[in-house]
Amino acid sequence: MALCHNVRMTSERTTTKRAAGAGPRTRSMSRAGENYLLSLAILQEDGIAPHISQLAAYLRHIPEGEEVGTTLASVSGMIQRMAKEGLLKMTKEKQIVLTAAGEKQACDVVRRHRLSERLLVDVLDVPLESAEAEAHALEHAISPGLLERIEEKLGFPDTCPYGRPIYRDSEVVLRRDTPGTIPLSDAKSNTAYVVTRIPDEDFPLLQYLVENQILPGQRISVEDVAGYRGVVDVARDGEKVSLGMDVASRIRVKLA
Numbered sequence: 001m002a003l004c005h006n007v008r009m010t011s012e013r014t015t016t017k018r019a020a021g022a023g024p025r026t027r028s029m030s031r032a033g034e035n036y037l038l039s040l041a042i043l044q045e046d047g048i049a050p051h052i053s054q055l056a057a058y059l060r061h062i063p064e065g066e067e068v069g070t071t072l073a074s075v076s077g078m079i080q081r082m083a084k085e086g087l088l089k090m091t092k093e094k095q096i097v098l099t100a101a102g103e104k105q106a107c108d109v110v111r112r113h114r115l116s117e118r119l120l121v122d123v124l125d126v127p128l129e130s131a132e133a134e135a136h137a138l139e140h141a142i143s144p145g146l147l148e149r150i151e152e153k154l155g156f157p158d159t160c161p162y163g164r165p166i167y168r169d170s171e172v173v174l175r176r177d178t179p180g181t182i183p184l185s186d187a188k189s190n191t192a193y194v195v196t197r198i199p200d201e202d203f204p205l206l207q208y209l210v211e212n213q214i215l216p217g218q219r220i221s222v223e224d225v226a227g228y229r230g231v232v233d234v235a236r237d238g239e240k241v242s243l244g245m246d247v248a249s250r251i252r253v254k255l256a
Helices: 003-019 031-045 054-061 072-084 102-121 129-140 142-153 203-211
Strands: 088-090 096-098 191-197 220-226 232-235 239-244 252-255
Touching: 031 054, 031 072, 031 096, 031 102, 054 072, 072 088, 096 102, 102 129, 102 142, 129 203
Parallel strands: none
Antiparallel strands: 088 096, 191 220, 191 252, 220 232, 232 239
């Protein structure tokens, strides 16, 4: 009887650990598939429904260790597979859009990625310009239970270090707009703003933004929105910084 009792107690403890997410996360989605969902989610948050060539260009920013195919043929093949799985669809204009099922899975991938970024920056002191790449390696291995512990340890943050939203476990729809913010490219000259979000997938660009302190929470003064030159000139603590219009369009700001 004692032996049976011990076996039963051990089994109950094992079951409890599994329920809490102590074991490895079980998913049918491949690493490459998760990276496609992450990339499409980020673009969709920015109001971009990419064509295959645009998505291929975006995927080239993902670290090589993630083994994401970036040729037009490999991207086209993955898109066709994900479309058959009901995760995305192609519009008449050949743009790629996530379905409701795709957004639900994307919210989970994005949540793991951005909490990984927070863990790396806030707890492990990983430099801001390096955390994005490191998070790619970490996000795939985090179990649901561990993710909840990480979120609790971090104090339930609302955004990643780059200002993008961290989705709660119950969220299944991507956030396409941030009320009260505008793209820096739409800002007015001679006006003060606070940066709320920056693009984080391009390492050289991210390094440039970090070095020039164009970061979430930083106050900047827009000196000139020069469409004819293709740049936005801003000042930060007396230092002038010029940003290309395409980069400025993906930086979000709010009035200071």
